[in-house]
Amino acid sequence: MKTPRLLQKILVFIIATCLFFTPQLLQANAGKERIITDMAGRKVAIKGPVQRVVTTFKPASLCVLSLGLANTLVGVDNSSRKDPLQVSVWPDIQHLPGVGTKSMGINLETLVSLKPDLVIFYSQNDGLPATEKLTAMGIPCIVILPESFDSILQAMEIIARAMGNSQRISFVRNQMDAVLALVDDRLADLPGSREKTGYFASPLGLFSTTTGSMLQDEIFARARIRNVSSHLTGYFQDISPEQLVEWNPDIMVVSQHMKKSQVRLLDLAPLQGISAISQNQVYRCPSSLAPWDFPSPLAVLATLWVAQKAYPEQFADIDVLAQADAFHQNLFGQTMTQMGGTLEDVID
Numbered sequence: 398m399k400t401p402r403l404l405q406k407i408l409v410f411i412i413a414t415c416l417f418f419t420p421q422l423l424q425a426n427a428g429k430e431r432i433i434t435d436m437a438g439r440k441v442a443i444k445g446p447v448q449r450v451v452t453t454f455k456p457a458s459l460c461v462l463s464l465g466l467a468n469t470l471v472g473v474d475n476s477s478r479k480d481p482l483q484v485s486v487w488p489d490i491q492h493l494p495g496v497g498t499k500s501m502g503i504n505l506e507t508l509v510s511l512k513p514d515l516v517i518f519y520s521q522n523d524g525l526p527a528t529e530k531l532t533a534m535g536i537p538c539i540v541i542l543p544e545s546f547d548s549i550l551q552a553m554e555i556i557a558r559a560m561g562n563s564q565r566i567s568f569v570r571n572q573m574d575a576v577l578a579l580v581d582d583r584l585a586d587l588p589g590s591r592e593k594t595g596y597f598a599s600p601l602g603l604f605s606t607t608t609g610s611m612l613q614d615e616i617f618a619r620a621r622i623r624n625v626s627s628h629l630t631g632y633f634q635d636i637s638p639e640q641l642v643e644w645n646p647d648i649m650v651v652s653q654h655m656k657k658s659q660v661r662l663l664d665l666a667p668l669q670g671i672s673a674i675s676q677n678q679v680y681r682c683p684s685s686l687a688p689w690d691f692p693s694p695l696a697v698l699a700t701l702w703v704a705q706k707a708y709p710e711q712f713a714d715i716d717v718l719a720q721a722d723a724f725h726q727n728l729f730g731q732t733m734t735q736m737g738g739t740l741e742d743v744i745d
Contacts, residue, residue: 482686620704
């Protein structure tokens with residue numbers, strides 16, 4: 398009887414020791430210089446704890462919030478200040494200084510005035526030249542390129558390591574894997590001959606599509622939908638109406654942020670023979686909060702949603718909104734419904 402009690406005491410001592418010292422060790426590690434290799438292959442030296450972070454595009458802000466590190470933000474891209482999800486999760490974000498946008502340009506003067514310990518950039522447009530300017534001024538910058546589920550997690554791991562706080566990475570990974578596993582399980586027996594084709598229209602317009610290099614291609618692929626523009630490379634690519642007619646997709650998804658004037662082009666007479674249009678299989682990508690076609694952990698919900706649209710019989714008992722509510726609750730502490738969010742996938 399004495400031996401089990403002794404082991405019990407030793408275990409209690411070990412657990413107590415870990416609980417006591419782990420936060421101190423994490424804090425100490427956060428204070429050491431860390432060499433981070435970002436997604437542009439740049440090696441970035443970061444000294445000391447990171448307490449002042451600036452993000453320059455919405456996916457970066459969403460990744461920081463998903464990691465539970467919102468209170469480190471001192472400046473964000475202009476879009477994130479108005480993003481309903483981010484405002485619900487951390488209301489202070491709407492009062493932070495805006496540093497510009499990826500498409501319209503970043504205001505480096507404002508950014509420098511915020512005295513950041515870390516800036517998170519993108520690799521497109523003027524992102525890389527801006528990082529060189531800031532690095533020369535002694536401001537650490539990392540570049541992320543989240544364009545797949547794996548690279549979203551990689552981006553989050555880089556952000557977390559740069560900030561000296563990797564505690565939530567495994568949790569976020571498990572949440573994403575659970576949604577994708579549900580989709581995989583329901584479509585495991587779907588014959589290849591029943592797979593549908595799909596077209597994803599970008600926020601820029603009905604005849605601007607996503608390519609095989611982009612996140613939307615993986616959203617379709619995991620939902621067993623063959624992307625008709627998968628062979629294209631790069632970022633958004635313009636196509637002709639004739640090309641869309643020739644591709645004749647079974648299902649069409651337009652970005653949540655596409656203007657209504659572009660959506661109305663669906664009524665053009667030459668397009669009415671397209672299967673997706675004639676069979677009423679055209680949808681907006683959810684949601685009314687942060688769109689699921691933006692690179693962030695939320696993108697796995699787009700796979701579940703579009704898989705149910707394409708193969709409703711396989712998901713007859715699945716409530717996508719309930720799944721989304723649980724996902725938001727786990728990541729952000731509030732359900733999507735509690736934040737006032739809706740799917741909003743109807744074309745109007």
